[in-house]
Amino acid sequence: xxxxxxxxxxxxxxxxxxxxxxxxxxxxxxxxxxxxxxxxxxxxxxxxxxxxxxxxxxxxxxxxxxxxxxxxxxxxxxxxxxxxxxxxxxxxxxxxxxxxxxxxxxxxxxxxxxxxxxxxxxxxxxxxxxxxxxxxxxxxxxxxxxxxxxxxxxxxxxxxxxxxxxxxxxxxxxxxxxxxxxx
Numbered sequence: 537x538x539x540x541x542x543x544x545x546x547x548x549x550x551x552x553x554x555x556x557x558x559x560x561x562x563x564x565x566x567x568x569x570x571x572x573x574x575x576x577x578x579x580x581x582x583x584x585x586x587x588x589x590x591x592x593x594x595x596x597x598x599x600x601x602x603x604x605x606x607x608x609x610x611x612x613x614x615x616x617x618x619x620x621x622x623x624x625x626x627x628x629x630x631x632x633x634x635x636x637x638x639x640x641x642x643x644x645x646x647x648x649x650x651x652x653x654x655x656x657x658x659x660x661x662x663x664x665x666x667x668x669x670x671x672x673x674x675x676x677x678x679x680x681x682x683x684x685x686x687x688x689x690x691x692x693x694x695x696x697x698x699x700x701x702x703x704x705x706x707x708x709x710x711x712x713x714x715x716x717x718x719x
Contacts, residue, residue: 550589562592668712
């Protein structure tokens with residue numbers, strides 16, 4: 537199966553996923569995430585603002601802020617090819633809809649930070665292999681972003697069980713996350 541076909545299938549599955557199940561599984565994923573040593577030790581974490589049926593990251597973001605973590609969210613650069621990590625102090629009223637319909641930090645409620653300063657990155661995906669290889673939405677933003685992160689930075693994919701597949705179509709530019717959490 538090619539990437540385009542698999543993306544369509546996964547987007548349909550996400551759309552059909554019942555909200556009550558999405559929230560219940562997201563809570564399980566949140567508990568697993570915050571139980572990881574990498575997350576416990578992390579001072580600066582880059583999350584993503586979930587949308588279109590993805591794992592709910594908003595409760596994760598709130599919990600990380602409560603725990604005193606420096607929380608960042610990605611902003612899509614105007615060229616729509618690069619992700620820029622922006623530090624937020626609070627979630628409420630700090631986001632706007634970005635160029636592709638994805639929530640991102642408002643410039644006046646956040647500040648840019650260097651990606652070398654990130655300790656942990658929570659990575660979205662439409663599908664993952666158990667090994668951590670991921671299929672994104674097709675722009676390559678996360679693959680480019682993850683291609684040159686600091687060695688100390690841990691990457692963790694989060695998804696629902698139905699998004700984990702045995703084999704993904706891939707190319708040399710596709711990067712795997714170091715850990716995968718699903719429910």
